[in-house]
Amino acid sequence: xxxxxxxxxxxxxxxxxxxxxxxxxxxxxxxxxxxxxxxxxxxxxxxxxxxxxxxxxxxxxxxxxxxxxxxxxxxxxxxxxxxxxxxxxxxxxxxxxxxxxxxxxxxxxxxxxxxxxxxxxxxxxxxxxxxxxxxxxxxxxxxxxxxxxxxxxxxxxxxxxxxxxxxxxxxxxxxxxxxxxxxxxxxxxxxxxxxxxxxxxxxxxxxxxxxxxxxxxxxxxxxxxxxxxxxxxxxxxxxxxxxxxxxxxxxxxxxxxxxxxxxxxxxxxxxxxxxxxxxxxxxxxxxxxxxxxxxxxxxxxxxxxxxxxxxxxxxxxxxxxxxxxxxxxxxxxxxxxxxxxxxxxxxxxxxxxxxxxxxxxxxxxxxxxxxxxxxxxxxxxxxxxxxxxxxxxxxxxxxxxxxxxxxxxxxxxxxxxxxxxxxxxxxxxxxxxxxxxxxxxxxxxxxxxxxxxxxxxxxxxxxxxxxxxxxxxxxxxxxxxxxxxxxxxxxxxxxxxxxxxxxxxxxxxxxxxxxxxxxxxxxxxxxxxxxxxxxxxxxxxxxxxxxxxxxx
Numbered sequence: 354x355x356x357x358x359x360x361x362x363x364x365x366x367x368x369x370x371x372x373x374x375x376x377x378x379x380x381x382x383x384x385x386x387x388x389x390x391x392x393x394x395x396x397x398x399x400x401x402x403x404x405x406x407x408x409x410x411x412x413x414x415x416x417x418x419x420x421x422x423x424x425x426x427x428x429x430x431x432x433x434x435x436x437x438x439x440x441x442x443x444x445x446x447x448x449x450x451x452x453x454x455x456x457x458x459x460x461x462x463x464x465x466x467x468x469x470x471x472x473x474x475x476x477x478x479x480x481x482x483x484x485x486x487x488x489x490x491x492x493x494x495x496x497x498x499x500x501x502x503x504x505x506x507x508x509x510x511x512x513x514x515x516x517x518x519x520x521x522x523x524x525x526x527x528x529x530x531x532x533x534x535x536x537x538x539x540x541x542x543x544x545x546x547x548x549x550x551x552x553x554x555x556x557x558x559x560x561x562x563x564x565x566x567x568x569x570x571x572x573x574x575x576x577x578x579x580x581x582x583x584x585x586x587x588x589x590x591x592x593x594x595x596x597x598x599x600x601x602x603x604x605x606x607x608x609x610x611x612x613x614x615x616x617x618x619x620x621x622x623x624x625x626x627x628x629x630x631x632x633x634x635x636x637x638x639x640x641x642x643x644x645x646x647x648x649x650x651x652x653x654x655x656x657x658x659x660x661x662x663x664x665x666x667x668x669x670x671x672x673x674x675x676x677x678x679x680x681x682x683x684x685x686x687x688x689x690x691x692x693x694x695x696x697x698x699x700x701x702x703x704x705x706x707x708x709x710x711x712x713x714x715x716x717x718x719x720x721x722x723x724x725x726x727x728x729x730x731x732x733x734x735x736x737x738x739x740x741x742x743x744x745x746x747x748x749x750x751x752x753x754x755x756x757x758x759x760x761x762x763x764x765x766x767x768x769x770x771x772x773x774x775x776x777x778x779x780x781x782x783x784x785x786x787x788x789x790x791x792x793x794x795x796x797x798x799x800x801x802x803x804x805x806x807x808x809x810x811x812x813x814x815x816x817x818x819x820x821x822x823x824x825x826x827x828x829x830x831x832x833x834x835x836x837x838x839x840x841x842x843x844x845x846x847x848x849x850x851x852x853x854x855x856x857x858x859x860x861x862x863x864x865x866x867x868x869x870x871x872x873x874x875x876x877x878x879x880x881x882x883x884x885x886x887x888x889x890x891x892x893x894x895x896x897x898x899x900x901x902x903x904x905x
Contacts, residue, residue, distance in 0.1 A: 379723060379729075382731075392745070393617075417612070427511060428573050430516075435568075439520040439565075440565060442524050443524050443528040444531065445661065449647075450648070451657055452654055452658050461661055463521075463892075467668070470580075483875060486502070510588075514582050514586065515575075530563070531557075531564075577591070580748050617746075620746065680881035694879060694882055698867045712782055713842045720739060721800075721831075724798050725797075726801065742790060754783070793842055794838070812826045
């Protein structure tokens with residue numbers, strides 16, 4: 354009797370580990386979700402305060418139409434070009450006997466470590482009117498050629514740079530689909546005397562299409578939200594015009610608000626397409642692909658290696674080489690008109706990134722725990738709400754927080770509160786939390802799902818309260834996920850541009866704001882060192898990807 358009763362008590366207490374998280378956790382998760390959604394609410398409130406006539410006149414204006422057309426054309430060109438580059442590279446590294454396939458796989462993915470605005474800065478400093486190439490031509494007596502060089506500015510330069518540094522999205526998703534493709538289907542097609550191009554079109558492409566499309570939509574989303582590259586390349590798209598309007602006088606902020614609403618509408622369409630495609634991606638997967646190459650290139654093996662080599666020349670060698678050249682040219686004593694780089698700028702970057710990472714993890718913990726331990730609608734909504742800020746372009750998020758801190762607080766609380774919050778460090782950190790919370794939530798939730806609930810039940814059996822069981826059992830087990838999320842947020846915050854430019858406190862200079870200031874002034878040598886530092890920091894975020902490719 355006692356034995357049976359004791360066993361039943363153990364079963365009952367262990368089952369407690371499967372109970373829904375308490376009300377306190379649910380409230381915290383819902384509060385975090387509400388905080389993430391609040392910038393969008395403030396933006397909509399700002400838009401609602403504008404007159405209908407002003408809104409219609411701006412929407413129908415030629416400027417707005419041009420900006421919309423420019424943005425859509427840029428998205429179309431960059432997406433198409435990224436597919437044209439990423440898919441062949443994926444095929445070469447997965448389904449052929451390309452020499453050094455593993456090496457070229459890593460090299461093809463590495464452009465993701467270069468922030469696109471750093472790539473734009475490198476290309477302008479190389480091929481712009483005051484760049485290295487015109488300078489070299491002048492010194493060699495060929496300066497008369499300079500006026501005939503194609504301009505790096507405008508649509509062409511913007512599309513080129515964005516393609517070079519976003520095609521890895523297509524490359525990686527396509528490669529994942531190819532690795533999961535059942536090569537027996539290709540072999541069957543080849544036995545029917547079909548050439549590889551024909552078999553690829555009829556057999557392979559339909560099954561990897563979801564992966565290709567998923568990567569293409571990621572490129573489209575990035576292109577829509579990117580601010581640095583169009584700004585440096587002087588091409589008017591939504592993000593650049595919003596930033597210009599935000600920093601202008603008169604009705605500039607109202608124009609920026611309406612343009613932001615339009616940009617969010619276009620972004621929502623892309624997100625809807627991405628969500629639909631992501632749900633169908635698994636349909637393109639079969640059994641794992643054979644590790645051996647299926648298409649021998651014969652005498653063209655080494656010629657084919659020129660394809661990834663040429664791409665890496667423009668995505669890695671040229672930008673890093675240009676930055677290194679400017680670093681050597683600038684010399685240690687070059688003041689750059691009072692714009693010399695200071696160690697304090699790097700310290701500021703590390704400080705604010707570490708602060709953002711710590712706060713983000715604190716915000717992510719209740720959401721991830723609730724989503725990992727509950728199947729309720731509230732848990733699902735709380736988790737999905739965190740992705741709203743990640744999908745919101747940084748310039749739009751910055752505008753929303755500017756409205757909140759400089760207008761809403763002034764009108765509803767007090768002018769003093771507005772002055773305290775506007776362009777303050779806490780507001781900047783909050784913006785980073787809103788932007789990058791999904792990174793911490795995703796990593797932490799995966800760890801929560803991996804915790805054996807029986808361990809929690811056993812802790813309860815030993816007399817621990819739910820909170821005590823969480824501190825002594827769950828928290829140590831999910832700490833690797835928390836640390837991974839914090840590291841990812843730290844690395845991403847270090848290179849965040851548009852949100853930092855809009856919200857950084859006056860006098861608080863970081864690596865990113867310094868690079869932006871000196872490149873606008875034309876002091877390319879001064880930007881070389883911090884740009885190389887950012888590339889190195891970004892490279893750390895690729896470590897998990899490089900490790901995963903060791904087994905590919």
